[in-house]
Amino acid sequence: MILPKNISTHNFWSFLWHAGFLALAKNFMDVDTIIPAMIVEAGGGAMHIGIMTAIMLGGASFTQLFFAPYLSNQSYKKKFLLAGINTRIFALFGLGGLLFLLKGEQVGYVLWLAFLFITLFSLAGAFANVSYYDILGKSVNPKKRKTFFSSNQIISGVIVLGAAFLVKAVLVWKNFPVNYAFMFFIGGALLLVASGGFWNIRETVPSTMKISGVRNFLGIMKHELKSNKKLLYFLGFINTQGIAISFLPFVILYAKETFQTQSSDTGNFLLFKVLGIVFVSLLVLLGAKKLKYNVLLYSNVALTLLLGGLAWGITGIEGLKYIFIAGGVVFSLYTMTMNGLLLEISGNENRALYTGFAGAGNILPAIFPLLAGTLIQLFGFHAFFALFMIIIASAAFFIFKIDCKK
Secondary structure, three states: OOOOHHHHHHHHHHHHHHHHHHHHHHHOOOOOOHHHHHHHHOOOOHHHHHHHHHHHHHHHHHOHHHHHHHHHOOOOOHHHHHHHHHHHHHHHHHHHHHHHHOOHHHHHHHHHHHHHHHHHHHHHHHHHHHHHHHHHHHHOOHHHHHHHHHHHHHHHHHHHHHHHHHHHHHHHHOOOOHHHHHHHHHHHHHHHHHHHHHHOOOOOOOOOOOOOOHHHHHHHHHHHHHHOHHHHHHHHHHHHHHHHHHOHHHHHHHHHHHHOOOHHHHHHHHHHHHHHHHHHHHHHHHOOOOOOHHHHHHHHHHHHHHHHHHHHHOOOHHHHHHHHHHHHHHHHHHHHHHHHHHHHHOOOOOHHHHHHHHHHOOHHHHHHHHHHHHHHHHHOHHHHHHHHHHHHHOHHHHHHHHOOOO
């Protein structure tokens, strides 16, 4: 079935509506700064940051192994996408309520009970993610995809940049945990508005692939790995370069332990990260038709190695801003390239399946935060920085093998 141009355009703007308000919401639930800072404020250490990062940035993606077989059997996936985002909204309001009610001598309970809502929030995101990429791939014409990803990043970056000042104001308005309670209440409300974009999507192209269960899913994955070598190298790529998105939460811990940073500093770190996102997104948007994925992929490896080097050599709190700027650049480039590559190596019929493959193969990003937390406790942050840079450097091999010409 051919996707009409007018429906593609309608869906393009629906996805951007969601992206714009999601950008506002992300400010108040940022996984690199806000949530790890909340964990540290509640008394968490390296292992707590490792667990939190493993749940939010790696472990949740792994659960797509179980979600993908079920969702791939559904001809239309819009209702499942809505179920996922609505559950995330509930989790944010629940986390905000928990932080608002548990104050004073009860604050110690926040650390562990918060993990329940963080887990629900992350699992719902993984569930929605499978349907999101399937619908996006079927509902927006291929020529508009790279423009969508770059437009998404620049619009999101500009919005986040403007709202970062509000985030900082909320953080310093009240003491912990009330300030973070308001953060999550605002984030949940904005995510509720963002869900309007998903309600507005016109899903007209059905899926026809059927999978009988997890065993059948693994069998199909084995067959696809043999027949599509780029899938194998793609999984290698996300298992190496993918650990980059778990780096900044540990920098938050490092800053707190080394320089005794405060809530106002957390707001600044978010602002610097956003500056990096806006900068690189603008460059990619301007060159969307000329830039090749290979250029973006190799550039991101080099920048991530620079990020690790900056963290290794930092001697004062002023240097932290450069780490978070570089972190924003790395995060933005990885998001655009990973999502774009996934769409390029898959087709309309197997896109939900390939999203599940990406989640099931997301092994190292799932365990790396736990390994990092242990390594930091035993040997310190410099050992962590060294391991990080070694793994990132190996991503160049998989990029060379993928050799994406687009």
